[in-house]
Amino acid sequence: MHEMSIAISIVEAVETKAREEGAARVSGVDLLVGKLAGIEPESLKFCFSAAAKGTLAEEALLAIEEPEGTGECGECGMTFPVNFYYAECPGCRSLRIKIISGEEFLIQSITIEEEGE
Amino acid sequence: MCDTCGCSDGSGAVLRKPGESDYHLHVSDGTHEHTPSHTGEEHHSSANVQEGSHNHGHGHHHHEGSSRKIVLEQDVLQKNNLLAERNRGYFEARHIFALNFLSSPGSGKTTLLEKIIPLLQQRIPVAVIEGDQQTTNDADRIHALGVPVIQINTGSGCHLDALMVNRAVKELDLQDNSLLCIENVGNLVCPALFDLGEALKVVIISVTEGDDKPMKYPTMFHEADLCILNKIDLLPYVEFDVAKCRENAMRVNHHLEWFEVSAKTGEGLAVWLEWLKKRLLHH
Ligand SMILES: Nc1nc2c(ncn2[C@@H]2O[C@H](COP(=O)(O)OP(=O)(O)O)[C@@H](O)[C@H]2O)c(=O)[nH]1
Numbered sequence: 001m002h003e004m005s006i007a008i009s010i011v012e013a014v015e016t017k018a019r020e021e022g023a024a025r026v027s028g029v030d031l032l033v034g035k036l037a038g039i040e041p042e043s044l045k046f047c048f049s050a051a052a053k054g055t056l057a058e059e060a061l062l063a064i065e066e067p068e069g070t071g072e073c074g075e076c077g078m079t080f081p082v083n084f085y086y087a088e089c090p091g092c093r094s095l096r097i098k099i100i101s102g103e104e105f106l107i108q109s110i111t112i113e114e115e116g117e
Numbered sequence: 118m119c120d121t122c123g124c125s126d127g128s129g130a131v132l133r134k135p136g137e138s139d140y141h142l143h144v145s146d147g148t149h150e151h152t153p154s155h156t157g158e159e160h161h162s163s164a165n166v167q168e169g170s171h172n173h174g175h176g177h178h179h180h181e182g183s184s185r186k187i188v189l190e191q192d193v194l195q196k197n198n199l200l201a202e203r204n205r206g207y208f209e210a211r212h213i214f215a216l217n218f219l220s221s222p223g224s225g226k227t228t229l230l231e232k233i234i235p236l237l238q239q240r241i242p243v244a245v246i247e248g249d250q251q252t253t254n255d256a257d258r259i260h261a262l263g264v265p266v267i268q269i270n271t272g273s274g275c276h277l278d279a280l281m282v283n284r285a286v287k288e289l290d291l292q293d294n295s296l297l298c299i300e301n302v303g304n305l306v307c308p309a310l311f312d313l314g315e316a317l318k319v320v321i322i323s324v325t326e327g328d329d330k331p332m333k334y335p336t337m338f339h340e341a342d343l344c345i346l347n348k349i350d351l352l353p354y355v356e357f358d359v360a361k362c363r364e365n366a367m368r369v370n371h372h373l374e375w376f377e378v379s380a381k382t383g384e385g386l387a388v389w390l391e392w393l394k395k396r397l398l399h400h
Pocket residue numbers: 220221222223224225226227228229303347348349350351378379380381382
């Protein structure tokens with residue numbers, strides 16, 4: 001299950017950034033996980049809470065935005081929604097489709113809490 | 118925990134060599150060495166944005182401090198990708214052609230390597246990295262052919278990553294102008310996401326697996342450069358539509374090169390090896 005090793009690397013990246021920013025803890029992590037990224041969001045959420053135990057991100061809320069896949073036809077230039085199962089141009093039936101969105105896999109932002117002294 | 122030395126190295130992966138039972142090396146990334154990529158991180162945080170929708174409402178905050186949103190826009194796989202690019206640069210500088218072999222368990226990756234290595238060896242030096250969760254069985258099979266081989270045991274891990282390959286390469290005496298075959302852990306899902314620095318990804322399926330496999334595991338077929346359909350000697354005994362399987366694969370990835378072979382009888386191997394030799398020449 002690759003979601004576990006990925007969750008660990010997310011927690012590492014989040015903690016590194018949070019430390020640099022002098023955070024007391026991390027309260028939110030926003031991810032962008034395209035529908036075609038090959039990641040199971042539910043599984044990732046589960047793994048994230050396990051991976052975050054004992055770190056600054058232990059109580060962080062993980063929010064995942066999932067952009068839809070979009071393809072662009074290499075023959076006629078049409079753009080249309082895709083998942084891999086139907087990567088065929090609805091206009092000209094070409095299979096030469098370029099994926100132009102849906103493969104994103106980013107940590108967009110984190111929300112940190114600072115000690116109020 | 119390591120069953121050989123009893124140490125409790127977190128990351129889990131261990132390198133082993135056939136015939137050297139006391140050799141084993143833990144792959145750890147020394148997490149605290151910072152990646153040399155602190156480029157684009159010049160404080161996007163100037164966006165000192167107020168906490169958005171999340172933590173509002175109930176006042177069950179532990180601290181009285183303020184909260185602040187920091188924009189990262191960082192690729193989750195960045196660390197692996199950076200290291201993979203380092204591997205790739207190393208391979209290119211030394212003219213090492215690296216292939217990443219991917220398949221479900223039992224599709225015939227090791228058998229295929231056993232078959233092609235003796236054929237390629239006269240022409241080009243070959244070395245192998247074997248990935249499995251446990252055992253050195255596959256490395257032992259390759260070792261018997263007399264080529265340098267190292268086993269990566271990933272433990273609970275389900276894929277090789279760029280760090281493991283980086284460490285394994287340091288332990289292998291790779292020659293310039295050689296071929297490096299990396300047999301990934303048997304799994305059609307996870308290894309698709311982890312670039313190792315290879316020149317090409319080779320996905321293998323066998324005719325006992327069902328011709329809809331490319332539809333079931335599209336990410337892998339999408340990422341692959343070539344697909345090898347193996348065990349075609351069994352076609353008379355199984356229900357498997359080769360044309361349909363190929364069509365399914367091409368739907369997912371229209372750049373995919375397609376080959377049909379039997380690692381057992383050798384059928385079809387000449388065609389693939391011809392193709393491979395051409396790629397090696399232009400490398
Ligand atoms: N009939 C037949 N069996 C094969 C072929 N290639 C591999 N096998 C068998 O499939 C099984 C798994 O092969 P192996 O190379 O260990 O698969 P791996 O897990 O992908 O490395 C072994 O029993 C092989 O003998 C083939 O082309 N035809």
